[in-house]
Every structure is written in structure tokens, then in C-alpha cells.
Amino acid sequence: MLAAERRDHLLALLAREGKIVAKDVAADLGISEDSVRRDLRDLAAEGLCQRVYGGALPVSPAIADYAARQTVTPDGKRRVAAVAATLVQPGSALILDGGTTALAVAGALPPDLACTVITHSPTIAAALLDHPRAEVFLLGGRIFKHSAVACGAAAVEAAQNVSADLCLLGVTGVHPQAGLTTGDAEEAAMKRALAARAADTYVLASSEKIGTASRFRVLPWEDVSGLITDADPGHPVLEQLTAHGVEILTAG
Amino acid sequence: MLAAERRDHLLALLAREGKIVAKDVAADLGISEDSVRRDLRDLAAEGLCQRVYGGALPVSPAIADYAARQTVTPDGKRRVAAVAATLVQPGSALILDGGTTALAVAGALPPDLACTVITHSPTIAAALLDHPRAEVFLLGGRIFKHSAVACGAAAVEAAQNVSADLCLLGVTGVHPQAGLTTGDAEEAAMKRALAARAADTYVLASSEKIGTASRFRVLPWEDVSGLITDADPGHPVLEQLTAHGVEILTAG
């Protein structure tokens, strides 16, 4: 049994049974109680469960199954998403890009947050179905299979009819000179169109993207309000970006 | 064993077992653990799996999850979907409504079918991502949480810009006098807008809907080419519909 698998098992168990008894799980899986306790401690540290004497309980019954889904996104993206979610004010309008990191943001939004989310990603729209107070507006268009978002002329046109307070953008490359880049021209244009419709644009960039550049430019740094990343705040690239006037939000 | 072949093997294993243990695979294939780890690292970099200590896990259990949900689709809906899928000609354009039955149709389409699918359901758009040759066009608009589809003025307007050979419509009520009905006025209008853009409209109706009516009329029988159902062909309601000129396709 893989360690990560065990972790998932615990969360699934928590969602299904509503509680975890360390002793029982240890006996059940044939591992030491220490390992179970260690896992529970880690999960609790990430806010995914509440540690109690003898085992663990869900932090809140409502988000139990959500937590199980969240664990599969890599740690870095999850941390970036958590910070990004704090930028979304109740009652505000948010433009949310596609991609796995943005999907993590959708999941990280408080379940009962009342806000408007505008997105061109069917995946993200579907993910927000269980946020009852979030109003979701979907931008239509031809679906680009590679990144699972609506792109093309129709999607860009649809974007012209919306406005928002905040735009959260995912990219594949973050480079001091090249700016924000992505691997597809259509996608780059779409991201540009989205960013243009929001007062502030923040970029979601897990650490592996820092310092890399892809083929197509999305935005120059002048048009970016801030960058949210889990990279080391002392990273040389990040320091250069600060010099460009980009606010750096680190998700340590 | 070719490197690419090994890669495929790993992905297949991941899909089948839900996890990969580097050590086991290495022993199984008679190659070094290093090679397996290298492959997993590459796959993870491409976002095809999630690397964990000891092996790898699927990026998102949502895939397995979704597959599992498909199988729990009630038999009736699955049979209806299978028949509906046969109506879709290669190269044709299909307007696909939202709802669980329509989702089953998306799943029932041959994986390599080349066609255009127009839908206002983010869920269905997402489900069609694994049909590489299907061109998906998403109709945007405000998302109605209840049925998880785009509705409202924007969605209806978007629908005006498309045309298709076939429209597959889900409804909640099929009644000889009341016609096709559904429980929400906005949704009814949207369905009407969709049906108007296709040469032929077929209705998906699992047996429990036959003979019932909901509050809002979608279409009169004159505008319906046919009905696909798993109800008994001798059902009195179906015979009345035949009299209305509606073609009945039964999914025995």
C-alpha cells in the first residue's frame, strides 16, 4: 500500500463513515497505528480533517467528500489555489480560467460563498455546481480538447459581454522577459480576452512553471496585478518580477 | 519492450488498477525500477499521472469516478442512449441536450466517431473530451444549477448561431395531449431554441416518463420527429403518439 494511497483511503473513509478510529484502521490495513496517526496529523495540518483523541473527524460534514477530491491535486497547486480563493470577495465577480490549477481554485472556494464566476471551462462550471450560492456564467465556443476550454472567435466575443473584479489566469510559462506564455495561440488570445475584462488579473503559477517560457505570449507584465505561486519567495525570477511591479503572493 | 509501449502499459495499468507500484511493475516487466521511475516522472510531467512515493496514482479519480457513474446509469437510460447513439451519422452535426440520459448518449457515442456536437451542458462537454474526433461546441450562458445547463437569454441567443442535422432532447414528461414538458420555464425555452436549430428532433424518454406531464410545455408533437424509449412498444401512450405522426424507436 502506497503512502499517498493510504492518505486517500483515510479521507474516503472519513467522508463515508464520518469518523476515523486510528486503532481500527491500523488493524484493518495491517499497518502500525503510528503511521495512521502520522497521516492524520498531516491531514489535520492541511485542514483536511480534525484530529481528536482516538482518531479524527471531518472538519465540517459538508466538505468531507470535497476534501477527498482535493487530495489528488498536487500539493503545490492546492496551496496556490487556497491563496487564490482568499482573493475572491463575497459578492464580487470572478473570471476563472481553465486548467487544473484553476479547477483547484473552484474547489477551494468556500462552499457557501455568494459570488459570480465567469468561466470558459466546462469542467470548472461543473465543479461549481455544488456551490449553491455561486452564480456561474459559462462562455461558450469551440472546445479545445487539449486544455478542455472554449476558445475561438465565439468565445472571445462572448467574453466581450462580461466584466469582473478579478481574473485568475493559469499559464504554462512565467518568465521575466517573455512574460506569461502558453503553448497554444488560440488559448493565449482567449486568456488575453479574459484578462481584459477584469479590473485585476492575478496569475496562478505553481513552482515548476517559474522561469520557463512557452511559444505564445499571453500578457506582458504591465497588465498583471499579481502572481500567486508556491515557489520560494527568494527565487531570483520572482525578485525580477517584483521589480516589474508585480505583486507576489506566496503560498508557503 | 519499446519505451512507448511501456508507457502505454503504465497508463493502462493505472486506469485498470487505480495505482502503480514502481517495484512491482519493474519486476513484472523484467526492467529496472529506474526505467519505471523515469517513465512515471515523464508521465507526471505531462500531467498524465500523479507521482507519489512508491509509484503513481491517477491524476484525478474523477475519471474512474465518471466511468463508475456511467455504469450505474439505470439500464433503461443506457438502452435508450445506445439507440440514440445509432442515429448519429459520421460527419453530421448533433445538438445534445443536458440531463442524465443525454449524458449517457455522450458516453454511448463510438469513441472515434467524427462528428460535431453542440451542447449547452458543461457536463456533457466534459464527457466528450475523450472523443478525440468529436468537435464540441459549447453554448454559453447562465448556468442553471438544478439541471446543470446553460439557460437564459445569452444561451438562447448563442443557439441561434448554430444549425444541426439532429437534436436529441431530454424531457421530464411525455404526454399525448400535453406534449413534451419539463419543470422549468427557462429550460423549456432553451430546449425549444435547440430543437428549432435542427432538421430532426428526437426525444429521449425512459419509460417512467411516458404518460406524465410537467408544468411547462417544450414542444408540440408536430415539431418532434421521433421518440426513443425503453417502454413497451404496445404502451397505449406510444400508440397515440404514432397517430400524431411521431416515430417510435424502442430500446428493448
Added chain:
DNA sequence: ACACTACACGCAGAAACGTGCAAGAACAGG
């Protein structure tokens, strides 16, 4: 107050990891 259980912490062995390196295969060009 007492016994008992659960707990955190530190430790050491084991397992998994990343990296550099060299041998070998596949390949392109002369």
C-alpha cells in the same frame, strides 16, 4: 488517585529517490 490508553518525539533500519556515468543500441551522414 489510579490504571490504561493514546499520544508525540526521537531513533535506526529499510526502502525509494535523484543524479551522474558508462555501456550499448539506434540513427544519420559521409
Added chain:
DNA sequence: CCTGTTCTTGCACGTTTCTGCGTGTAGTGT
């Protein structure tokens, strides 16, 4: 056919991570 290059593969090495055990402490129930 030969040669230089590139890519892949397995091995060795040092490093990191995981896991079970022992110890002392804290919490729980009688």
C-alpha cells in the same frame, strides 16, 4: 561500410523519505 552523435538503459552512489519501535508524557475513565 564506417563513424560520430544521440538516446536509452542499467548501475552505483549519496540523499531523502518512510516506517516501526522504544520512551516518556498527556489525556481518559473508573
